[in-house]
Amino acid sequence: MATKVHMEALSPTMEEGRLVKWSKHEGDPVKSGDTLAEVETDKAVMELVARADGQLLKVMVPEGTTVPVGNVVAWIGKPGEKVDGTGSQESGAGAPKPAPNPAAAAPRPAATAPAAPVAVPADATRVKASPLARRIAKEAGVDLKLVQGSGPGGRVIKRDVEGGATQARAAAPAPGSKLPAPSGAPYEDVPLTQIRKTIAKRLLASIGPIPHFFLTTEIDMERAAEAREALNKQLGDEGGKISFNEIIIKAVALALVQHRACNAWFQEDHIRYWNEVHIGMAVAIEDGLITPVIRNADMKSLREIGAESRELAGRARNRRLKPEEYTGATFSVSNLGMFDIDQFTAVINPPEAGIVAIGSIVAKAVPDGDRVVVRRRLRLTMSCDHRVIDGATGAVFLKTLKQMLENPLAMLL
Numbered sequence: 001m002a003t004k005v006h007m008e009a010l011s012p013t014m015e016e017g018r019l020v021k022w023s024k025h026e027g028d029p030v031k032s033g034d035t036l037a038e039v040e041t042d043k044a045v046m047e048l049v050a051r052a053d054g055q056l057l058k059v060m061v062p063e064g065t066t067v068p069v070g071n072v073v074a075w076i077g078k079p080g081e082k083v084d085g086t087g088s089q090e091s092g093a094g095a096p097k098p099a100p101n102p103a104a105a106a107p108r109p110a111a112t113a114p115a116a117p118v119a120v121p122a123d124a125t126r127v128k129a130s131p132l133a134r135r136i137a138k139e140a141g142v143d144l145k146l147v148q149g150s151g152p153g154g155r156v157i158k159r160d161v162e163g164g165a166t167q168a169r170a171a172a173p174a175p176g177s178k179l180p181a182p183s184g185a186p187y188e189d190v191p192l193t194q195i196r197k198t199i200a201k202r203l204l205a206s207i208g209p210i211p212h213f214f215l216t217t218e219i220d221m222e223r224a225a226e227a228r229e230a231l232n233k234q235l236g237d238e239g240g241k242i243s244f245n246e247i248i249i250k251a252v253a254l255a256l257v258q259h260r261a262c263n264a265w266f267q268e269d270h271i272r273y274w275n276e277v278h279i280g281m282a283v284a285i286e287d288g289l290i291t292p293v294i295r296n297a298d299m300k301s302l303r304e305i306g307a308e309s310r311e312l313a314g315r316a317r318n319r320r321l322k323p324e325e326y327t328g329a330t331f332s333v334s335n336l337g338m339f340d341i342d343q344f345t346a347v348i349n350p351p352e353a354g355i356v357a358i359g360s361i362v363a364k365a366v367p368d369g370d371r372v373v374v375r376r377r378l379r380l381t382m383s384c385d386h387r388v389i390d391g392a393t394g395a396v397f398l399k400t401l402k403q404m405l406e407n408p409l410a411m412l413l
Contacts (some may be wrong), residue, residue, distance in 0.1 A: 016193055042195055043323070218380075228242050241399045277331070343381060345383055353387075356381070
């Protein structure tokens with residue numbers, strides 16, 4: 001008896017999916033667990049896998065179509081078995097049984113290589129390159145096969161990869177900049193992507209019901225900058241330099257340990273105060289925003305946070321995150337400092353009760369006794385859910401965070 005292939009819930013919040021590409025075609029043999037298609041969910045591109053053995057008898061949804069969860073997208077059965085195009089079977093006793101509960105099926109991230117033009121291919125290890133060059137290439141997303149080596153025997157070395165990374169960054173479009181070229185028409189209608197639909201729904205669920213209030217403070221980052229420079233000098237050419245983002249994530253995580261009232265979720269009839277600290281890190285992608293999660297950030301070193309954040313951000317931009325990698329944050333950090341934004345307010349990601357918005361670090365003239373000195377300063381704004389966090393509670397948390405960033409040794413206490 002033929003088996004229906006349903007559009008499965010491949011992420012916890014998925015309501016519909018866009019069928020990007022069929023990996024199998026009508027008439028192809030299929031085994032349970034085989035990848036049938038790639039599906040764009042509200043968060044990533046995932047695999048839709050077969051739940052039965054047989055032959056792909058009929059494809060009912062063309063590529064590019066958006067389908068609600070639970071709808072039938074194809075049939076699997078014995079060769080020659082007849083099915084129609086409405087989800088019912090033409091022959092055999094009775095209607096086919098439904099596929100296993102889609103929500104209970106374990107989602108698997110797509111195994112195909114990202115389509116980004118600078119992604120490192122699986123066979124990049126065949127290129128003659130130094131270990132340091134390989135590591136830098138992996139972090140920067142540079143294809144070693146496209147890099148001209150200047151080392152002995154054409155070996156790719158550090159300076160070659162750094163040049164390729166600079167060119168790749170210069171050629172890459174800014175997040176959200178991929179729009180159709182002007183056609184001469186007065187306007188262009190671009191269908192919403194799955195992630196943009198989800199962002200719209202989440203914003204309505206956040207801005208409307210959640211009573212936001214905002215707290216802003218200015219932080220002297222001079223000591224943090226000096227500590228960062230000293231750490232990176234000590235790391236030398238090992239790669240994986242420490243950024244301000246890692247320092248801020250670590251400080252936020254440690255401050256939350258001291259202020260559990262801010263490390264909380266608002267639930268329908270209770271508040272959940274977390275004993276673990278999982279930081280959501282906002283990452284801009286081509287058509288929206290996603291927040292990969294640094295789990296137990298308070299217990300990780302700056303190098304560990306840096307390596308994990310780079311890995312997660314890279315896979316987020318390639319739409320290859322697993323659901324468990326972008327869900328479960330207890331608090332979030334959004335950083336627009338690299339875009340020369342001095343200050344902004346971020347929208348809370350429910351059920352979390354708070355998020356901090358990080359602006360750029362700017363050299364400013366500030367009074368120091370009877371003289372004026374130039375110091376590197378940072379403006380930081382915390383958005384609070386007033387149902388969970390009161391003004392004084394948020395202010396005390398920010399005071400601790402400020403003390404840690406202004407005196408990095410305080411993180412060791």
